[in-house]
Amino acid sequence: MRLSRYFLPVLKETPAEAQIVSHRYMLRAGLIKQAAAGIYSWLPLGLRVLRNIERIVDEEQQLAGHIPLLMPTLQSADLWRESGRYDVYGDEMLRIKDRQGRDLLYGPTNEEMITDIFRSYVSSYRDLPLTLYHIQWKFRDEMRPRFGVMRGREFLMKDGYSFDVDRDSALVAYDRHMVSYLRTYERIGLQAIPMRADSGPIGGEYTHEFLVLAETGESEVFYDSAILDLKLADRPVNYADTDQLKSIVAEWTAPYARTDETHDAALFANVPSDRQRSSRGIEVGQIFYFGTKYSEAMNAMVTNSEGKRVPAEMGSHGIGVSRLLGAIIEANHDDKGIIWPEGVTPFHCGIVNLRQGDIETDAACVALHDGLVALGLDPLYDDRDERAGAKFATMDLIGLPWRITVGPKGLKNGVVELTSRRTGETEELPPEQAVERIARIYAGL
């Protein structure tokens, strides 16, 4: 993509309303534009990142054997009356009337709708286990939206719902989700720690929140630093192997890690003192086994192997997709701008032409650009007639992890510069090798 042909409205000055770094950079780098309190338009660059995250989440869910579908944003109030939540949910639910005076709502979550789909078609344990999920916009009319997409009213979320015939099998679904979430965050380039969460009035210990450590996080968290060393890395995961799932979950839930909601000072004291940590965290996902709350209320029954009709054992599991952008930036930035992890970067690398208009330099940039595109990569070529400083500032702000700098001086020696946004390290090498290097970096992703 040529920058001169793209739509990238970067801001030199920080908009007054943005308080935290991720919000400021999202506005300045032209990722989003606020449409109303807690509601945002996704500009081209922001949309690219959002789609990348969505794609990774989607791929990992399907690897885990979960089935995608798509439910609407608008829902009829009837299902919510059936579950009893229409009156309970309160002002956070955006309620709408259509022209016939029927009560609709903009879905804040989808337990009712998925339970209705499930009960319409599934009646036997032979069709289980089943996990259905979608990635869809939600609306929760927060009292106080803030921090940009970290705490918007409209947000994109992957929400999945597991259905099983009994508790044991539902807990396998729970483990499967935890493993798939660990893989997802790792691919995105984030360290998200599963922490024992508060299960609320339903009770039970089977809920974990995934938190990204960041000063601007809204939750206070306490953990054993040993958990930071855990990595799935290239470990092969077989989702059919419930023992493997269980052992991975055991590994990640062994070190102490809790939010202030569930924090237990006595237990925390057992952690060796040099490993006791407390900090702030951003919640980017939650898994939750809640049993038969909705299946009983909405009569979602299945026949088990003994011929008995039992309510389905359910869990709901969410990843805040749009919120992840904010979390990624909070965890990956410096004073010049964003530093995207390779897994989600909107463009694989930037190409900076230091002498736009110089025939040889222009030709070298185009050759680099086309060479990368031929390998299936997506470079952003800054072909504006600007000074080097302005071009570098833009590249630093929008945070592409790699930059190739092309100028007449280097070309005289047959080299271009390859610079890492994260480390700032620069290496001179022939253009063809720069292309190969970029290709190799992205090969496994």
Next chain:
RNA sequence: CGGGGCGUAGCGCAGCCUGGUAGCGCAUCUGUUUUGGGAACAGAGGGUCGCAGGUUCGAAUCCUGCCGCCCCGACCA
């Protein structure tokens, strides 16, 4: 929803207290010179001062109401 603050050019702001027909920086456009880390000079365009009403000869400025946005709190992926 309670408390506080803000709304003036695309962005960041001054002017308001003490009323007299709108200004600065950046950005934009034209031209010239420039070009290895946010260029210089010259010129130009762009605003019903959030909306409505009131006071006044006259309102960005004073008064009233409304709308929007931000911050702190209680609630949340």
